[in-house]
Amino acid sequence: MPKGGLRTGLLLGAAMGLATMAAPANADTLREALAQAYVSNPSLEAARAQQRAVDEGVPIERSAGLPDVAATGSYTEFLEGASQFGPDRLFTGGLDLGVPLYSGGAVKNSIRAAKQRVTAGQADLRATESAIFTRVVAAYMDVLRNQAIVGLSTNQVDVLGVNLQATSDRFEIGDLTRTDVAQSQARLAVAQGDLEGARANLISARETYIQLVGEAPTNLEPPPPLPGLPESAEQAVQIALENNPDLIAAEERAEAAGYDIRVAGSGRLPRLSAFAGYDYQNTLSSLRSQVPGGSLPQSDTAAQAGLSLRIPLFQGGRPAALERQAQARASAALEQVIAAERDVIAQVRAAYSSWLAANAIIESSQSAVDAAELSLEGVRAENSIGNRTILDVLNAEQELLSARVQLVTARRNAYVSGFSLLAAMGRAEARDLNLDTGGPLYDPQLNYERVQGKFFDWSRDPDPEPQATRTIDIAAPDASIVQVDAIEADPGL
Numbered sequence: 001m002p003k004g005g006l007r008t009g010l011l012l013g014a015a016m017g018l019a020t021m022a023a024p025a026n027a028d029t030l031r032e033a034l035a036q037a038y039v040s041n042p043s044l045e046a047a048r049a050q051q052r053a054v055d056e057g058v059p060i061e062r063s064a065g066l067p068d069v070a071a072t073g074s075y076t077e078f079l080e081g082a083s084q085f086g087p088d089r090l091f092t093g094g095l096d097l098g099v100p101l102y103s104g105g106a107v108k109n110s111i112r113a114a115k116q117r118v119t120a121g122q123a124d125l126r127a128t129e130s131a132i133f134t135r136v137v138a139a140y141m142d143v144l145r146n147q148a149i150v151g152l153s154t155n156q157v158d159v160l161g162v163n164l165q166a167t168s169d170r171f172e173i174g175d176l177t178r179t180d181v182a183q184s185q186a187r188l189a190v191a192q193g194d195l196e197g198a199r200a201n202l203i204s205a206r207e208t209y210i211q212l213v214g215e216a217p218t219n220l221e222p223p224p225p226l227p228g229l230p231e232s233a234e235q236a237v238q239i240a241l242e243n244n245p246d247l248i249a250a251e252e253r254a255e256a257a258g259y260d261i262r263v264a265g266s267g268r269l270p271r272l273s274a275f276a277g278y279d280y281q282n283t284l285s286s287l288r289s290q291v292p293g294g295s296l297p298q299s300d301t302a303a304q305a306g307l308s309l310r311i312p313l314f315q316g317g318r319p320a321a322l323e324r325q326a327q328a329r330a331s332a333a334l335e336q337v338i339a340a341e342r343d344v345i346a347q348v349r350a351a352y353s354s355w356l357a358a359n360a361i362i363e364s365s366q367s368a369v370d371a372a373e374l375s376l377e378g379v380r381a382e383n384s385i386g387n388r389t390i391l392d393v394l395n396a397e398q399e400l401l402s403a404r405v406q407l408v409t410a411r412r413n414a415y416v417s418g419f420s421l422l423a424a425m426g427r428a429e430a431r432d433l434n435l436d437t438g439g440p441l442y443d444p445q446l447n448y449e450r451v452q453g454k455f456f457d458w459s460r461d462p463d464p465e466p467q468a469t470r471t472i473d474i475a476a477p478d479a480s481i482v483q484v485d486a487i488e489a490d491p492g493l
């Protein structure tokens with residue numbers, strides 16, 4: 001089979017072979033689970049709020065280059081010790097305006113650094129989204145896998161129960177020994193214990209699903225084929241180096257650190273600003289004249305304007321230390337870019353290898369299931385004519401169960417590995433999966449554009465309220481399943 005055809009077949013197998021439950025019209029789909037997590041997961045909502053906080057860095061830095069206006073006022077009541085020629089009380093008020101004209105490039109470069117950190121934060125938000133989606137996919141597939149294992153284990157208990165009854169009946173008529181009955185009893189007890197463990201694992205998987213999605217899993221459908229998987233590890237790495245959000249975030253932070261060096265160096269340069277002020281004072285008619293019949297003015301005003309220049313001459317080495325500190329941090333940021341690139345390459349290659357291995361295990365496990373089914377049929381037939389022992393039959397049944405469990409696990413691993421590969425390539429976000437969330441997808445750029453030019457001191461957003469849904473009212477899940485026939489041959493292979 002050609003490589004592309006094999007990949008398509010394995011994906012269809014992973015998509016169609018995992019469910020042990022019926023898929024009615026109201027069944028949950030993986031796309032619905034991802035959409036629900038997208039709109040209600042608290043970790044994702046927190047990451048979005050954190051990014052909105054990062055957005056505010058731009059107007060904060062820009063404010064240092066805008067005019068500053070302040071009003072002052074005071075009222076003074078002169079008590080003991082006041083001059084006999086002075087007023088008894090005094091009110092003063094003033095209005096001051098300051099306009100920074102030149103700051104050595106500190107404001108300009110601070111704004112540039114803040115913008116780069118906004119871009120880095122948006123990449124971090126993408127990474128958080130894909131990481132949560134990867135966990136949702138794993139949780140979804142874990143529920144399907146554990147449902148399948150519970151179904152297989154239940155079927156195994158039923159089969160071993162029938163075996164024990166048949167063995168006991170044959171012992172009663174002297175056809176088998178007490179050892180055969182004990183072997184059947186032991187295998188049934190082990191199978192019952194395995195069933196309880198499988199049920200506990202299913203409950204745990206359902207709890208994890210509720211934690212991530214915010215809803216209980218109900219009749220999960222098999223997942224759809226994964227889109228956009230690469231043809232080779234090299235292709236996957238090339239795509240990841242262009243799209244991986246962790247790498248993009250590291251690159252943007254390194255660029256922001258370069259601007260921080262310029263900000264630190266600006267501490268040596270002059271500062272020029274313009275200022276203007278208006279002052280008013282009034283004695284509130286408390287200033288008394290010493291000349292009979294004379295009067296003095298009770299109020300006065302003054303206005304001033306000018307330029308202020310500050311030239312640093314010596315600051316104890318502080319600007320140089322700040323610049324060296326910024327250079328060291330920029331150097332660390334550059335190294336972190338290389339580290340992120342290494343991580344991305346390693347993650348992509350490992351995910352691609354795991355995906356290929358899981359697909360190969362699906363093929364071998366399917367062959368093992370087919371062979372184990374044929375072997376069990378033959379052993380049972382030979383046992384009926386006395387050529388095989390009860391232990392041979394029990395071993396054949398256990399081998400078939402193990403092969404089926406391995407097949408179910410391989411299908412789960414193949415799908416999760418494939419999605420993890422997409423996440424490492426930067427292609428596992430809502431925009432890539434065409435999710436229907438009931439509205440437009442969250443766009444962090446919209447909030448940045450909303451706040452970047454704001455300068456009014458009293459502009460504020462509504463008080464925050466939780467956006468994620470709580471799970472306290474969701475009933476604790478159990479291990480019940482709507483069992484159908486055990487997983488048979490994968491129709492996609």
